[in-house]
Amino acid sequence: MTRGPDDRKDEENMNFVGIDIGSTASKVSVRGDKEINYVLPTGWSSKETAGTIKEKLLEEGVDVEAEDTKVVATGYGRIAVDYADYVITEITCHARGGREFAGNDCAVIDVGGQDTKVIILEDGMVKDFLMNDKCSAGTGKFLEIMANRLGVTLQELFEMADRGNILSISSLCTVFAESEVINYIGEGKPREDIAAGVVDSVAAKVAQLAQRKDLPEKIILTGGLSKSRYFTAQLSDKLGRTVEPTEMGRYAGAIGAAKLAEEKSRKRR
Amino acid sequence: MEVIKDLPEVFEEFAEQRKKSFLAVKELKDKGVPVVGAYCTYFPQEIAMAMGAATVGLCSTSDETISVAEKDLPKNLCPLIKSSYGFAVTDKCPFFYFSDVVVGETTCDGKKKMYEYMSEFKDVFLMELPNTQGEQAFQLWKSEIIRFKEYLEKKFDVEITEDQIRNAIKINNAGRRSLRRLYEVMHHDPAPITGHDLFKVLYGSTFKFDRSQIPAEVDALVDKIEKEYAEGKMQEKKPRILVTGCPIGGATEKVIQAIENNGGIVVTYENCTGAKSIDKLVDEDNPDVYDALARRYLDIGCSVMAPNPNRLELLGRLIDEYQVDGVVEMILQACHTYNVESTGIRRFVNEKKNIPYIGVETDYSQADIGQLNTRIAAFIEML
Numbered sequence: 001m002t003r004g005p006d007d008r009k010d011e012e013n014m015n016f017v018g019i020d021i022g023s024t025a026s027k028v029s030v031r032g033d034k035e036i037n038y039v040l041p042t043g044w045s046s047k048e049t050a051g052t053i054k055e056k057l058l059e060e061g062v063d064v065e066a067e068d069t070k071v072v073a074t075g076y077g078r079i080a081v082d083y084a085d086y087v088i089t090e091i092t093c094h095a096r097g098g099r100e101f102a103g104n105d106c107a108v109i110d111v112g113g114q115d116t117k118v119i120i121l122e123d124g125m126v127k128d129f130l131m132n133d134k135c136s137a138g139t140g141k142f143l144e145i146m147a148n149r150l151g152v153t154l155q156e157l158f159e160m161a162d163r164g165n166i167l168s169i170s171s172l173c174t175v176f177a178e179s180e181v182i183n184y185i186g187e188g189k190p191r192e193d194i195a196a197g198v199v200d201s202v203a204a205k206v207a208q209l210a211q212r213k214d215l216p217e218k219i220i221l222t223g224g225l226s227k228s229r230y231f232t233a234q235l236s237d238k239l240g241r242t243v244e245p246t247e248m249g250r251y252a253g254a255i256g257a258a259k260l261a262e263e264k265s266r267k268r269r
Numbered sequence: 270m271e272v273i274k275d276l277p278e279v280f281e282e283f284a285e286q287r288k289k290s291f292l293a294v295k296e297l298k299d300k301g302v303p304v305v306g307a308y309c310t311y312f313p314q315e316i317a318m319a320m321g322a323a324t325v326g327l328c329s330t331s332d333e334t335i336s337v338a339e340k341d342l343p344k345n346l347c348p349l350i351k352s353s354y355g356f357a358v359t360d361k362c363p364f365f366y367f368s369d370v371v372v373g374e375t376t377c378d379g380k381k382k383m384y385e386y387m388s389e390f391k392d393v394f395l396m397e398l399p400n401t402q403g404e405q406a407f408q409l410w411k412s413e414i415i416r417f418k419e420y421l422e423k424k425f426d427v428e429i430t431e432d433q434i435r436n437a438i439k440i441n442n443a444g445r446r447s448l449r450r451l452y453e454v455m456h457h458d459p460a461p462i463t464g465h466d467l468f469k470v471l472y473g474s475t476f477k478f479d480r481s482q483i484p485a486e487v488d489a490l491v492d493k494i495e496k497e498y499a500e501g502k503m504q505e506k507k508p509r510i511l512v513t514g515c516p517i518g519g520a521t522e523k524v525i526q527a528i529e530n531n532g533g534i535v536v537t538y539e540n541c542t543g544a545k546s547i548d549k550l551v552d553e554d555n556p557d558v559y560d561a562l563a564r565r566y567l568d569i570g571c572s573v574m575a576p577n578p579n580r581l582e583l584l585g586r587l588i589d590e591y592q593v594d595g596v597v598e599m600i601l602q603a604c605h606t607y608n609v610e611s612t613g614i615r616r617f618v619n620e621k622k623n624i625p626y627i628g629v630e631t632d633y634s635q636a637d638i639g640q641l642n643t644r645i646a647a648f649i650e651m652l
Binding site: 126127 | 625630639640643644646647650651
């Protein structure tokens with residue numbers, strides 16, 4: 001299909017919106033005429049969050065209902081986005097986002113709020129993927145619970161962990177692991193050491209999942225923890241492979257969704 | 270006068286067959302017809318049919334009685350075994366209730382140990398199924414089939430003749446031929462019907478007590494499907510999925526739905542509800558009926574066999590025949606044999622057949638519907 005100059009002009013005004021409604025945070029990425037990225041807490045209702053996103057985008061001059069705006073929704077709350085033009089799973093969107101960060105052949109490890117996934121890309125396509133089972137160990141939720149227990153933010157947890165010596169947390173279950181942490185607190189162990197143990201435990205579980213696949217040379221981390229060099233260092237250590245942090249990794253799903261919106265709308269022309 | 274029904278109505282009728290048979294089994298009992306219950310595809314149905322008994326599958330498919338079963342059985346046991354035991358011990362399954370004898374086989378570890386407890390409150394006839402398929406194993410299985418015949422003769426004070434068995438073999442083969450014709454309608458691309466509708470007929474037909482009625486009913490259905498297909502009635506073109514793994518039914522139909530609600534279509538079932546129990550016929554020309562039965566049943570490619578080459582043979586054949594785009598394996602939680610075998614299946618599908626594979630582990634609860642949908646939708650997106 002050949003495109004004339006008029007089409008190109010149309011496309012200049014188009015906006016491609018990716019909305020990734022996760023269990024903890026919702027990420028929005030707009031590409032095209034406008035370039036916007038922002039994140040907001042998902043809250044208790046994905047539907048309400050989807051409404052808030054719509055209003056916020058309108059304030060920025062992006063009307064999701066407009067003919068020249070294409071929306072792809074993803075994440076566990078994807079079906080709540082009733083104004084989406086397409087609904088695509090977070091696996092495909094994260095893979096597409098990962099491609100923007102690391103090229104066509106890579107592995108994307110995404111540590112999310114309620115699940116952790118490992119996606120293998122080959123020639124820009126998803127070749128294989130794996131998600132954790134119905135258990136919060138090795139997810140952001142685990143870190144969140146432990147940070148709360150230690151009375152610190154996630155950011156502080158990583159900073160503390162960097163200064164501490166790892167205390168072993170052996171339980172596979174978040175609830176039991178929390179008891180272990182409470183025990184350590186009771187014994188008066190330094191918070192830094194407990195924090196180091198918590199991060200170590202998550203890194204170990206994520207590595208365990210990732211090891212089940214043949215990983216390519218290039219491996220990146222996405223999701224809420226993707227900027228943390230401490231976490232990627234721990235993960236690299238466990239895997240015996242380099243896992244690179246990504247500056248915009250939190251938006252991997254949303255950016256991927258926006259790219260897919262663009263590709264899908266091109267295909268239809 | 271025959272009423273011509275629409276296809277959806279026919280599919281629903283088959284889906285209701287299990288419930289309808291609750292009444293039918295009582296009527297049979299009132300007429301004095303013996304009922305033989307079984308849990309497995311290895312059960313040589315023809316022996317029971319030969320003495321005029323009705324046979325019925327007892328595998329339970331809902332999580333209703335699992336908590337009761339967990340009083341006696343461990344929590345981390347396959348839901349099919351727990352649920353089946355639970356329905357038995359609470360007397361909630363009419364088929365179990367009306368069964369004069371329940372036939373079990375030494376298939377997987379969970380089932381064979383469960384039968385020990387079941388035999389405390391029910392007549393259980395346990396057949397020793399070998400877990401290999403060589404000549405010695407075959408001899409053992411053949412002698413077990415003869416032992417089962419002798420057990421029935423004694424228990425019901427009847428004589429089971431070879432001619433009766435031969436007749437039962439013919440009836441069951443005819444049923445298998447028709448059911449195979451039915452699932453072969455999925456050779457068409459795009460498919461004529463949904464995989465879930467196909468499943469309803471395959472599953473429902475196992476609850477028809479009069480096996481001799483199957484061909485007429487199923488053949489009429491096939492003709493109708495083919496006629497409508499020729500007239501242009503068909504499904505949209507979608508990625509074609511083969512389903513393999515543990516038996517599916519009831520609660521686990523969620524896997525079929527997850528595939529078909531997320532853009533795929535199930536074109537063939539390699540599992541016990543599908544080709545695994547229908548594909549092979551019993552040799553009608555073999556003068557030794559026990560020999561013929563033993564060969565046919567022992568050859569079933571279930572993961573309890575080690576090694577299990579027949580599963581790969583059937584799987585490979587179905588992938589080619591049905592132009593399959595991707596394989597979904599459903600594994601019940603704590604089903605060790607299927608779970609362990611899944612690595613080999615993945616390798617075979619990826620490396621020998623060069624198509625994608627996904628394994629999903631699930632149970633009889635509805636708690637993982639969201640995760641199932643995400644995994645399977647992502648799998649279909651990558652096809």
